[in-house]
Amino acid sequence: MQRLSEEDPQVIGAYRLLGRIGAGGMGRVYLGRSAGGRTVAVKAVHPHFALDTQFRARFRREVESARKVGGAWTAPVLDADPDAAVPWVATGYVAGPSLTEAVAEVGPLPEAAVRAIGAGLAEALTAVHGLGLVHRDVKPSNVLLALDGPRLIDFGIARATDGTASLTATGVSIGSPGYMAPEQIVGKDVTGAADVFSLGAVLTYAATGEPPFTGDSSAALLYKVVHEEPVLGPALTGDLRRLVTACLAKDPTARPAPAELARRLSGPAGASALLRPGWLPGPLVERVSRQAVELLDLETSALPADHPAPPATNPAPRGNPAPPAFEERGPGGGAPEGDLAHAPTATAKAAKSAAVSLATRKGRGCTLVLTVAGALAAVTTTAFFLGLLPGTGGSGRDGAAGRPAASAGPSRPATVLGGFAGTWTGQVVQSDGTPNGTMTSVITDDPQAPYAVRTTYDVLGVIQCHSKAKLTSATTGRITLEESTDGTAGPGCTGQTSAVTYTLAPDGTVAFTSDDEKGGKVRATLTRSGR
Template sequence: MQPLEADDPRTVGEYRLLRRLGAGGMGRVYLGRSPGGRTVAVKVVHPHFAADEEFRGRFRREVDSARRVGGEWTAPVLDADPEAPTPWVATGYVAGPSLHQAVVGHGPLPEHTVRALGAGLGEALAAVHARGLVHRDVKPSNVLLTLDGPRLIDFGIARAMDGTASLTSTGVTVGSPGYMSPEQVLGREAGPASDVFSLGAVLAYAATGTPPFPGDNSAALLYKVVHEEPELGDLDGVLRETVTACLAKDATARPSPAEVARRLAGAAGATGLVRPGWLPGPVVEGVSRRAVELLELEADDEPPAPPPVPSAPAPSPPVHATPTEPSAPPPGGPPGAFGPPPPYGAPTEDGTPPRRRRRRAALLAAGALLAATAAGGLLLFPDGLFPGGGGDDPKPDDRPPGTVPEAFVGTWEGQTVTRSGLHGSTLTLTVSEGREGEETVRMVYEITGLECRARGTVEDVSKTRLKVTERSEGDSPEVLGVKVCSGETATVVLTLDGEGRLHYASDDVGAGRPEGDLTRRK
């Protein structure tokens, strides 16, 4: 990320721009923030393209196509304005290095990483093709790596399969030499099989550290793509077989993206391979550094907290707050929860200087970031939106008042996400039988193989809602000399939604107010 320069805009549409991410043949890319606090990547086309009506029409069609792209392994298009004086498009921001950056910085990736990468990209392309689209520029710089798996980005030149508009009519190169399919090089129709060829070239690069068609110039690269066999080094086994099949000169001989995913991951799919440790350690450190940069940027972006105003001591709070009473967030973070730090200048219990405290919070969140901001946004259920918890009541429970309802008892699992869109942790939460004032809740937060454990005391009970005070349990693991578990006390609200899910919500500002929908372990 680079600071904005004098000629960079400060706002695009409703998005406030914070940093410059890069530039390409079609425009510049910025890190931005929506009015609701979501972090996005905003691509603004070059001004000379904006004056070209043919380009505007093509850009409009491309944005419409990109909006249709979905799937777990892509970054979604969130907003766009093709009619603006300078057209732009905003996508979910993925805070991870590109495959190109990872290989240049750390060398070839291990086999298990490449298989997970191929399975995820295969499923992403299957989702793209199912919507009648062709990406047409699958290459290492358009693949981002996160702790949650790979992300395929930049559908700027994707188009509908039945489209007839030429994307080269204004001199814009379609595809990248060395990763283009033979049919693209020869100017023929590029269908879904063309993306599969590019996928094979990307996987060869990830596994060997060099492109399968090396060359000193574009002409040499393009000649080899059409006429020569790929150079795959010591690649072997199912990975070599799959890559070789993808790089077949005959488009009809290539496997489908779904078949690529099946060959590499089996019936479990990409999610069976993308698990803690799927990325090698040096790449995880790079992801963590990007997370720190982003979270420090978020902290810098917060307005300074106003100085405290002396006042008379507040009366003692009631023992149990009603469901509609707002409760002030505790000063610390729930054990194992990750998210942006408190605003700069906010007071802390332990007297740590705000900037040091902010950096510590960023480090706690570093391993938990995911790309920001991929599909769908956040699910927020503030108190009072559904008084008493909302949804249909569970089956009748004749237990005495103050007793934990049977519908809560059991083990629940799910992912948490912070209010700013950052992935938190994998949460396993167990509720035992008990009543108000008893420790009947246990939490285990897991991220990249590290665990934080906590116990919870039930403070308030209704048929569909538990209010719990959470405290850390046991010693905290450390990363780079920093404790991962915050060790603070937090307030957590658990709400049954009437559809078999348990909604988890923490009101801790320092942890990013993490939330998540949990399902009962079977």
């Protein structure tokens, strides 16, 4: 992640930019935040493409097609402006390294991880091809590894270039030479089978650390893809090797369909069955943790000194990590050595080093940052963190206060919550002003509903906590509720039972507060997003 330079825009569309993620042949990719607090990746094409009317027309069509892609293993297109002076598209941000970065950092991945990646990507391609789309640029750098699975990115831009430039145009490529299918190279019709070929090359890279075709130049690579057999190496064995070989068949009709590939990789349960905690090697989990910390640091430092604190995010309730585990014990804010004894050594060191380095920063709190880093690392050390986070056990009681989980409140007149009814969203901040994710509250005025409010707290799209709340008191413009976990609290969620308030403001927003100390006593300014 790079900080914005003087040449970079500060805002694109409705998104405030926080840093530059990367750059490529088509444009630059920025990290951005929406007014509602969602983290996005904003891709702005290079200005010279904006002068190409054919590019704009195809970009517009492909963005509209890509908006339809909503599979579990893709980054969704959220917004775009193909008519802007510099066309851009915003997609959901994925907190995790690319497959290229992952292999460069830790080397070839274990077979279990390769199969999980392959199953997820195959399911993504099944959804994409079902919409009549072809990705055309499946490669390691377009595969991101999040804690909950792989994501296939870069749909619109990759396709938008096809048809506006030839393979021989100076400085322009319509694919990646080592991963393009033979039919792409020779200019034949391209179908979804081309994506399957590319996926086979990607899985070879993940399993061996090398692509199946290598060469000293693009011309040599293209020749080998068309005329020579792939080199898979001894690390790729058994059924996985047979599957990859089938994907890399020169004849498109001989390649398996993505749905068949997904089934053979994961079985009838699907890719999600392979994505258990620990599916990624420990060093990559640490990498995601560091990336999350970097993201929060960027956001805070990007705010001008006189900028008001962002609307609240979430009271570390059911979805926030519990700071005390790192704040109150051990030198420099870190937990004593014994507390980390049950965590894998590498992950433990990462969590501790993050705690120490962040605790020594001047001028800002580190509660949430430590919490996020610890909670992300907890994905592979669940047993360790379950002992620290209240409300994650099966007792149904708040581990800190010993109170029973909130029960459903009595029936109430529908008019009590009439002014609050609807869906409300906003950005959460702790009492010290530290950003702490986003929250979405659904408030119902149905007097028969057992709970008046259901809330989801989200940190970086990685940690999600869910709560329910029963009404304890109400006036025309203010309601107070007892909020508790809805029973799905996991690592990273405090699980506390706490008092929360929603207060209507004259401008139509709602001010939210929580007394959950483990969550940082968060606050938020919520806007209505639906009824």
